[in-house]
Amino acid sequence: ILGIDLVTVEGIAVSNQQFGESVTEPGSTFVDANFDGILGLGYPTIAAGGATPVFDNMMAQNLVEMPIFSVYLNRNPDYSSGGELIFGGFDPSHFSGELYWVPVTKQGYWQILVDNIKVNGEVMFCSGGCQAIVDTGTSMLTGPTADITALQQVLGASPLDEGTYAVECGSINILPDVTFTINGAEFTLNPAAYIVMEESEGLCTTGFQGMDIPPPGGPLWILGDVFIGQFYSVFDRGNNRVGLAKAVP
Secondary structure, three states: OEEEEEEEEOOEEEEEEEEEOOOOOOOOHHHHOOOOOOOOOOOHHHOHHHOOOHHHHHHHOOOOOOOEEEEEEOOOOOOOOOEEEEEOOOOHHHEEEEEEEEEOOEEOOEEEEEOEEEEOOEEEEOOOOEEEEEOOOOOOEEEOHHHHHHHHHHHOOEEOOOOOEEEEHHHHHHOOOEEEEEOOEEEEEOHHHHEEEEOOOOEEEEOEEEOOOOOOOOOOEEEOHHHHOOEEEEEEOOOOEEEEEEEOO
């Protein structure tokens, strides 16, 4: 069911915004989660029911200065907030250096080309290039199951359940860096970045998970929150590109 309402985000009032209303909910995701829904920020081509996404309405109603939005995620539990989402601009205080711009290859999700993926400086995956999406709605960093399984083996990680893997927490300092080469630039995740949670009994969960997305949409790597937490991300609808820079706490 599609509803229509006034959507207000920090003083930005979006009128006549369509949104999907659930009639039934398979599973307990929204029962257990600390949020009530999902604010889609992809391109209109993947909007359910032909609805106009909220950021498209912001642009059409001249509610933002620039046709961009940006995301800063903070994984520090001592930080006063979990991060920052800006509609219509970006915040240079949350990244170092210049933004590195990457063209969107397909307008649906925020899809880009990854040149290759290196482990400890050696190309291990995606040697001929592969498609990836930068996606705040995915907690982990996902890739084809065969590739992720091989990566977990290199890390010495053991399977736990539901596709999650863990390493001994004491071995984190000897784990390799994982580097994504994107449009000629290198974006490196060190072990502290991709180890996401300490489990019981001295085990720490890795932030990599296998997910097979069939053609024509896939295969895809998903650069989720594990990646975005390290790299400030700017989504530019005006120029159909993604800007990435090293995030600063």
